[in-house]
Amino acid sequence: MSDMALGNEHHHHHPFLQHHFEDLGQQHEASTLGMWMFLCTEILFFGGVLCAYWVYRVMYPEAWAVGAHLQQTGWGATNTIVLIVSSLTMALAVRAAQLGKRGQQLGFLFATLIFGTAFLVVKGIEYHRHWEEGLFPGSHFHWHEHPELAQKVQLFMCFYWGMTGLHALHMIIGAGLLLWIMWRAYKNHFGPEYYAPVEVMGLYWHFVDIVWIFLFPFLYLIHEVHHG
Amino acid sequence: MADTTEHHQLEHAPHVHVTPLWIYIAVFLALAVGTIVTYLASLVDLGMWNTPVALIIATIKAVLVILFFMHVIHSTRLTWVTVVGSFLWLGILFVLTFADYLTRGWSLFK
Incomplete structure (x- = not known):
């Protein structure tokens, strides 16, 4: 980073203090607030999709229950636990950065990356199965168990692929960011004075975890509706 | 927020609030238990309550993540x-x- 060179000219300054901030404390606050502003847009982005999902779920409760029963609950539950563990390791990586423990930090970041990758692998197994079963919407869709529900179940699967796909895309971006943070941790950039990038990385990762906390019951665990 | 007085001692550095390890472990266990309860609750016929129960548990899990993992409680x-x-x-x-x-x-x- 070019900030390194800048730091030498202003010898009082921390190498990663950007010139437009008074001090590292202010810079840290600005980073955190900025990330939360971004997450605010993300909450409304996923919120819009969820809102559409609920409109159709209220309209077609039977099809939604059938759609959820086409999912492998065991894989979904496994992935929920995997993601929660990855959130724990991410939180511990931030803690290690705060304490200036480089080795621990690298270990926890690596663990987070491994659990994140495991999540994506499981998701890939599920996607493959759905594809084979003809549960991808469009001309490839071959589910006719209840012909009267087929179109509505296809709509459920649109939401399934769309929502889990957007979530998986966020996971892939998160994994890329983790690699970058790991590189910086390896270069010993972080410590009690400066750990904002790790903190902000954590905020993003936990947000993606929260999205899945809602997607799991919404897509895998719909109880059959019994009404006339 | 209550600790802003300490913050002034380290004028140039961010205020580091290191969460004790047991809090992270406790939150993790609560999230794991919440996941299991959500799954088990979906197997039982609770009538009109199946959906609200799933929503309430997911909301509690999200709030725990936001407050503790995302450090909002100390922000x-x-x-x-x-x-x-x-x-x-x-x-x-x-x-x-x-x-x-x-x-x-x-x-x-x-």
């Missing part, structure tokens, strides 16, 4: 306002949408 008021504001707007999105759809009973719902 500035500005961050609190941003976080609460996000969910307020999400609430507006849902309330206005469903105020429309749920009152169209004559055409959409059997």
Whole structure:
């Protein structure tokens, strides 16, 4: 980073203090607030999709229950636990950065990356199965168990692929960011004075975890509706 | 927020609030238990309560992650306002949408 060179000219300054901030404390606050502003847009982005999902779920409760029963609950539950563990390791990586423990930090970041990758692998197994079963919407869709529900179940699967796909895309971006943070941790950039990038990385990762906390019951665990 | 006085001692550095390890472990265990309870609750017929129960558990899990893993509990008021504001707007999105759809009973719902 070019900030390194800048730091030498202003010898009082921390190498990663950007010139437009008074001090590292202010810079840290600005980073955190900025990330939360971004997450605010993300909450409304996923919120819009969820809102559409609920409109159709209220309209077609039977099809939604059938759609959820086409999912492998065991894989979904496994992935929920995997993601929660990855959130724990991410939180511990931030803690290690705060304490200036480089080795621990690298270990926890690596663990987070491994659990994140495991999540994506499981998701890939599920996607493959759905594809084979003809549960991808469009001309490839071959589910006719209840012909009267087929179109509505296809709509459920649109939401399934769309929502889990957007979530998986966020996971892939998160994994890329983790690699970058790991590189910086390896270069010993972080410590009690400066750990904002790790903190902000954590905020993003936990947000993606929260999205899945809602997607799991919404897509895998719909109880059959019994009404006339 | 209560610790701002200590913050002034380290004028140039961010205020580091290191969460004790046991809190992270406790939150993790609560999240794992929440996941198991959500799964088990979905197997039982709770009538109209299946969906609200799943929603309540997911919301509790999300709040735990936000407060402890995302450190909002120790953040500035500005961050609190941003976080609460996000969910307020999400609430507006849902309330206005469903105020429309749920009152169209004559055409959409059997």
